[in-house]
Amino acid sequence: MSDMQTAAAPAAKNNTRTDRQSDREVVVTRTFDGPARIVFEAWTKPELIMKWWTPKSFGITFISCEADVRTGGSYRFVMGHPAFEQPMTFFGRYLEVDPPRRLVWTNEEGEEGSVTTVTFEEKDGKTYLVLSDLYPSKAALDEAMASGSIGGYPEQFNQLDGLLKSLH
Amino acid sequence: MVQYQSSVDASFAALSDPTRRGVLEQLGRTDASISDLAEKFHMTLTGMKKHVGVLEQAGLVTTRKVGRVRTCRLGNRGLDKEAAWLEQHRRLWAARFDDLDKVVDELKRKENSGE
Numbered sequence: 001m002s003d004m005q006t007a008a009a010p011a012a013k014n015n016t017r018t019d020r021q022s023d024r025e026v027v028v029t030r031t032f033d034g035p036a037r038i039v040f041e042a043w044t045k046p047e048l049i050m051k052w053w054t055p056k057s058f059g060i061t062f063i064s065c066e067a068d069v070r071t072g073g074s075y076r077f078v079m080g081h082p083a084f085e086q087p088m089t090f091f092g093r094y095l096e097v098d099p100p101r102r103l104v105w106t107n108e109e110g111e112e113g114s115v116t117t118v119t120f121e122e123k124d125g126k127t128y129l130v131l132s133d134l135y136p137s138k139a140a141l142d143e144a145m146a147s148g149s150i151g152g153y154p155e156q157f158n159q160l161d162g163l164l165k166s167l168h
Numbered sequence: 169m170v171q172y173q174s175s176v177d178a179s180f181a182a183l184s185d186p187t188r189r190g191v192l193e194q195l196g197r198t199d200a201s202i203s204d205l206a207e208k209f210h211m212t213l214t215g216m217k218k219h220v221g222v223l224e225q226a227g228l229v230t231t232r233k234v235g236r237v238r239t240c241r242l243g244n245r246g247l248d249k250e251a252a253w254l255e256q257h258r259r260l261w262a263a264r265f266d267d268l269d270k271v272v273d274e275l276k277r278k279e280n281s282g283e
Contacts, residue, residue: 016258016261016262016265017258018254018255018257018258018261019254020250020254026254026257028257028258028261030261030262030265032265032268032269032272033269033272033273034272034273034275034276038272038275038276038279039268039272041275042268042271042272042275048271048275051267051270051271052264052265052267052268052270052271053264055260055263055264055266055267056263056267057263058260058263131261144253145249145250145253146249
């Protein structure tokens with residue numbers, strides 16, 4: 001982990017990087033131009049989460065967003081997509097809430113969901129963020145990859161066309 | 169890296185079409201001829217040839233002609249499914265984080281203005 005941080009941290013450009021860290025862990029890293037307390041706040045208040053969690057290019061919108069961001073608290077995100085009649089619900093519990101350094105939550109909408117850990121490391125007014133999804137087993141991560149589901153969204157939600165447009 | 173990127177892009181372009189995704193799913197189960205696929209997806213032979221051509225360009229499918237029948241099977245790029253998944257995962261988070269940048273800016277401005 002420390003190797004990866006030293007390698008990625010100097011990149012001042014806001015590049016989002018993804019790596020399969022191990023058989024059962026996928027890590028995303030990114031630097032934000034703001035102090036950790038502010039970046040952390042944006043992950044912990046429903047009215048702020050709703051502003052960024054569902055990117056427009058994915059065509060997904062929030063129907064409701066509840067998040068009791070305390071250790072032991074739970075969250076419930078309900079989302080809609082024009083192509084689907086039924087809304088989708090994402091839910092789980094916060095296992096650790098340590099402001100403004102660390103957030104850990106479960107993803108319980110599917111079987112063998114990952115546990116997500118986000119760390120916020122502040123340096124010179126910027127925040128280096130590491131988001132890790134740890135699956136219960138190699139098979140669980142392989143299965144998630146094989147299903148094509150991304151971030152818990154079924155494959156159809158990934159809106160490849162929208163993504164392609166946002167690429168160029 | 170550049171080569172990896174362009175091959176991922178070709179894969180994404182190939183995968184952007186639901187019929188082509190269906191063809192890959194089908195070939196994941198068993199090899200098939202172009203006419204099998206055309207029939208399965210209620211499509212003309214010419215239409216299916218085009219789709220298979222795009223998948224072939226992206227390395228997702230290989231074809232082999234035996235006699236008068238062209239058989240399609242999943243290409244070696246099937247092994248890159250993990251890379252494609254990681255790339256999509258990255259794009260999801262990159263899109264979220266671009267919006268999160270705006271939220272962070274907004275909060276910084278509020279803080280600076282003493283609200």
